[in-house]
Amino acid sequence: MRLVKAILLRLLFGAFSLFFISFVTFVAGAFAPGDPATIIGGEKASQETIRVIRHNLGLDQPWPQRYVLYVEHAAHGDFGVSYYGTHEPVKDILARTVPMTVKLATQAMVLASAFGIVFGTLAAVYQRKFADKSILTLSTLGVTTPNFVLGPILVYIFCQRLDRLPLTWSTTLVAPEIVYFILPVTILAARPAALITRLTRASMIDTLDQEFIRTAVAKGVPRGRLLFRHALRNAILPVITTIGTSFGFLLTGSFVIERYFLMPGLGSAVIEGIQQTNMPVVQAGVFVTGAMFIFLNLVVDILLPVLDPRIRESQI
Amino acid sequence: MSERTRFTFRGKDPLYVFGIVFLVLLLLFAVFGPSARNAMVHPPNQANFFSVYDPVSGPHEAPGGKYLLGTDEQGRDVISRLAAGARISLIVGFVVEILALVVGVTVGVLAVYAPRWVSMVLMRFTDGMFAFPDILLAVLIIGTIPPTKMANLPMGKLLPVIIALSVTAWPSVARLVKAQVATLKDREFVIGAKASGASTFYIVTRHILPQLTGILLAVSMIDIAGTILAESTLSFLGIGVQAPEPSWGSMINSAREDMSSYPVGLVWPCLILSLTIFALNFVGDGLRAAVDPKNK
Numbered sequence: 001m002r003l004v005k006a007i008l009l010r011l012l013f014g015a016f017s018l019f020f021i022s023f024v025t026f027v028a029g030a031f032a033p034g035d036p037a038t039i040i041g042g043e044k045a046s047q048e049t050i051r052v053i054r055h056n057l058g059l060d061q062p063w064p065q066r067y068v069l070y071v072e073h074a075a076h077g078d079f080g081v082s083y084y085g086t087h088e089p090v091k092d093i094l095a096r097t098v099p100m101t102v103k104l105a106t107q108a109m110v111l112a113s114a115f116g117i118v119f120g121t122l123a124a125v126y127q128r129k130f131a132d133k134s135i136l137t138l139s140t141l142g143v144t145t146p147n148f149v150l151g152p153i154l155v156y157i158f159c160q161r162l163d164r165l166p167l168t169w170s171t172t173l174v175a176p177e178i179v180y181f182i183l184p185v186t187i188l189a190a191r192p193a194a195l196i197t198r199l200t201r202a203s204m205i206d207t208l209d210q211e212f213i214r215t216a217v218a219k220g221v222p223r224g225r226l227l228f229r230h231a232l233r234n235a236i237l238p239v240i241t242t243i244g245t246s247f248g249f250l251l252t253g254s255f256v257i258e259r260y261f262l263m264p265g266l267g268s269a270v271i272e273g274i275q276q277t278n279m280p281v282v283q284a285g286v287f288v289t290g291a292m293f294i295f296l297n298l299v300v301d302i303l304l305p306v307l308d309p310r311i312r313e314s315q316i
Numbered sequence: 317m318s319e320r321t322r323f324t325f326r327g328k329d330p331l332y333v334f335g336i337v338f339l340v341l342l343l344l345f346a347v348f349g350p351s352a353r354n355a356m357v358h359p360p361n362q363a364n365f366f367s368v369y370d371p372v373s374g375p376h377e378a379p380g381g382k383y384l385l386g387t388d389e390q391g392r393d394v395i396s397r398l399a400a401g402a403r404i405s406l407i408v409g410f411v412v413e414i415l416a417l418v419v420g421v422t423v424g425v426l427a428v429y430a431p432r433w434v435s436m437v438l439m440r441f442t443d444g445m446f447a448f449p450d451i452l453l454a455v456l457i458i459g460t461i462p463p464t465k466m467a468n469l470p471m472g473k474l475l476p477v478i479i480a481l482s483v484t485a486w487p488s489v490a491r492l493v494k495a496q497v498a499t500l501k502d503r504e505f506v507i508g509a510k511a512s513g514a515s516t517f518y519i520v521t522r523h524i525l526p527q528l529t530g531i532l533l534a535v536s537m538i539d540i541a542g543t544i545l546a547e548s549t550l551s552f553l554g555i556g557v558q559a560p561e562p563s564w565g566s567m568i569n570s571a572r573e574d575m576s577s578y579p580v581g582l583v584w585p586c587l588i589l590s591l592t593i594f595a596l597n598f599v600g601d602g603l604r605a606a607v608d609p610k611n612k
Contacts, residue, residue, distance in 0.1 A: 016440070017444060021447050024448075028456050028457070028460040032460050144594050149586045149590050152575060152582045152586065153586075156575060160576055249449065249450050251450075256549060260572075274555050282459040283456075286448075286452055289449070290449070293447070
């Protein structure tokens with residue numbers, strides 16, 4: 001019963017976070033420069049047209065009503081229309097750009113987790129040996145090197161010196177899609193991979209020190225089984241939490257990567273939106289990114305007691 | 317607890333020493349670089365298309381000779397721009413950190429000592445701020461503040477970035493301070509002070525906050541690194557410090573645009589930015605180890 005209560009509490013917190021970001025994006029929209037009605041109606045629109053547009057957008061209502069309206073529309077995926085060009089609905093822009101960003105972030109997360117867990121375990125097993133020291137040094141570099149510094153270095157090596165990988169995304173792909181994702185995903189994954197490596201190492205070292213491991217060794221459990229079934233299953237729990245929080249970094253990091261490789265993702269759309277003061281796109285982009293982050297962390301937090309009987313029992 | 321933490325070089329990690337030395341040099345570079353003779357002769361924002369034009373590498377002049385580190389794609393002196401960029405990065409880093417500390421410490425202390433409903437509201441608000449990953453909130457705020465409105469104020473070109481990054485920086489300080497104050501609150505010396513009739517304000521400012529200076533100093537170094545990185549990221553994306561003011565991030569962005577003809581141009585801004593981030597992190601880690609009671 002306590003477990004259900006804990007999960008409900010967590011869901012409530014997720015809902016609160018969602019409310020918070022919706023409120024902040026709403027306030028940002030209200031403060032943003034430019035009157036939406038005038039921008040949509042155009043410079044030449046008559047007073048009457050503008051009043052009609054204002055009414056249709058609900059801008060003539062007091063702000064609590066406008067907020068409720070905003071949330072209601074957002075719940076239906078409706079974030080208004082882009083201020084410029086063909087006044088494309090923001091919903092369509094999201095449908096066009098979000099998959100690219102999610103694909104980038106997910107692939108980077110898979111790569112970072114696989115790399116981090118494997119090398120973190122290796123470093124822990126060979127503690128204070130050469131392998132451990134080189135992995136630690138590399139991960140320190142990985143945590144502190146900005147991705148827009150790592151980007152040019154890898155692009156210079158693989159695109160310009162070796163000429164093996166495409167420099168930027170293009171509308172007509174001449175190679176399988178995965179080829180275009182190799183560099184962006186690698187660059188994006190570098191920092192989370194380094195973080196996860198360090199955390200796995202620390203967590204593994206702690207676990208390997210514990211008595212049940214000594215018992216297992218004494219019982220003659222084979223080394224592979226000892227590491228993966230006994231130690232790693234225990235050590236991996238804090239790592240899973242970090243994977244959740246790293247996802248936020250991956251989403252904002254993909255803003256940089258998309259711009260760098262000219263990939264048409266959510267980040268490109270948001271940055272372009274800021275440069276054109278196209279607030280609905282910025283609002284929607286920030287809202288959707290924040291919502292994805294909240295959702296993933298919610299899943300991780302609910303998953304943990306499912307995976308770990310100790311957490312489960314402490315809550316029952 | 318009354319003894320003060322001492323910061324010395326003795327027996328210190330070489331990386332920590334490197335960090336300190338690098339930061340001192342960087343500070344000198346940022347303070348004196350922009351007013352040095354070189355920056356007077358070659359101002360950081362002065363484009364120069366005619367002094368040299370190589371059909372292959374464009375208006376770039378190679379390092380050495382008249383320009384110590386060469387020129388960028390508009391023929392501007394790179395070392396002058398690096399110095400001006402260092403000043404901008406450090407100003408943004410320090411101003412944001414000071415604002416974040418003021419707000420964070422206030423919220424953190426109030427979350428412990430204020431009436432329950434006030435602290436509830438403050439802490440839920442702080443929690444809410446963590447719903448925005450990384451620099452996402454800063455991106456939103458910059459989208460909301462029109463840069464043209466601020467252009468006439470002092471530091472107008474930096475103000476949107478400073479505001480945006482301060483808003484994203486304070487919640488982690490508030491969380492840390494709240495946790496620390498909550499544990500210190502029940503310690504004997506605080507109870508003793510209370511028993512002898514000291515006011516809450518006196519206890520907080522004279523007994524509790526002085527205990528936090530060490531850890532806050534250590535965390536500040538790492539936060540400043542984060543802020544400088546965030547400022548560079550925003551400038552790299554073209555929404556940070558407004559052109560033509562040089563920021564390391566925008567320098568990296570313009571250098572990578574003609575990376576194929578002039579790859580050396582990327583080296584300088586990338587190098588100084590990475591080293592700064594390394595140095596601040598090393599110093600932060602070193603200070604944290606020094607104030608960690610486990611190491612005493």
